[in-house]
Amino acid sequence: MRDxxxxxxxxxxAAGRGERFGAxxxxxxxxxxxxxxxxxxxxxxxxxxxxxEIVVVVRPGEEELAxxxxxxxxxxxxxxxxxxxxxxxxxxxxxxxxxxxxxxxDAARPLVSPDLIRRVLKAAAVHGxxxxxxxxxxxxxxxxxxxxxxxxxxxPGLHAIQTPQGFKRTxxxxxxxxxxxxxxxxxDDAAAVLARxxxxxxxxxxxxxxxxxxxxxxxxARALLSLRG
Numbered sequence: 001m002r003d004x005x006x007x008x009x010x011x012x013x014a015a016g017r018g019e020r021f022g023a024x025x026x027x028x029x030x031x032x033x034x035x036x037x038x039x040x041x042x043x044x045x046x047x048x049x050x051x052x053e054i055v056v057v058v059r060p061g062e063e064e065l066a067x068x069x070x071x072x073x074x075x076x077x078x079x080x081x082x083x084x085x086x087x088x089x090x091x092x093x094x095x096x097x098x099x100x101x102x103x104x105x106d107a108a109r110p111l112v113s114p115d116l117i118r119r120v121l122k123a124a125a126v127h128g129x130x131x132x133x134x135x136x137x138x139x140x141x142x143x144x145x146x147x148x149x150x151x152x153x154x155x156p157g158l159h160a161i162q163t164p165q166g167f168k169r170t171x172x173x174x175x176x177x178x179x180x181x182x183x184x185x186x187x188d189d190a191a192a193v194l195a196r197x198x199x200x201x202x203x204x205x206x207x208x209x210x211x212x213x214x215x216x217x218x219x220x221a222r223a224l225l226s227l228r229g
Contacts, residue, residue: 030218052076057092104172109211130166175193
């Protein structure tokens with residue numbers, strides 16, 4: 001029997017433009033093995049059995065398309081319009097959420113595992129904020145004008161951030177609103193908490209929880225699914 005977890009809402013962000021992917025439709029609606037990426041992400045939260053509802057954030061005008069991908073999901077869900085920036089869309093989803101905690105996830109990460117979802121929520125319940133991370137494996141260098149520069153960030157301790165990112169709802173809501181008032185652009189939601197001096201727990205992420213950014217990422221996701229069987 002699993003430890004009891006607090007009431008939570010999954011907020012799935014599907015309002016990005018996906019310009020690097022180059023699809024004629026919203027990237028979140030591109031199919032992977034017969035289902036839209038959005039559907040894969042939503043089903044992972046259903047299987048995890050730790051959220052009471054799902055809020056999907058899309059670009060204005062794409063609400064009906066998203067609803068079509070969520071039919072007969074198995075959990076209560078709603079679709080809301082997002083904003084110009086990721087942080088605006090995250091706020092729209094958080095405003096619509098009813099859970100004490102929110103798990104904010106990118107629809108473009110369709111292979112997130114139910115186990116990772118549970119572990120992030122468990123850590124967020126203890127620390128107030130938690131994100132999945134994986135160590136950076138490659139050497140990193142800055143480049144300019146087509147050439148490498150002689151300096152780069154130190155790899156030890158450097159991690160790549162994934163989603164879902166879990167937060168006490170009031171904590172991340174206040175942090176995002178404060179960032180907006182200060183005109184602070186954010187790469188992700190954890191950055192809002194960190195910017196106001198908060199602590200964010202790091203949870204071990206998963207290499208297979210890749211983000212679909214380019215068409216070749218979709219091929220890799222198909223290969224990973226075939227290995228899963």
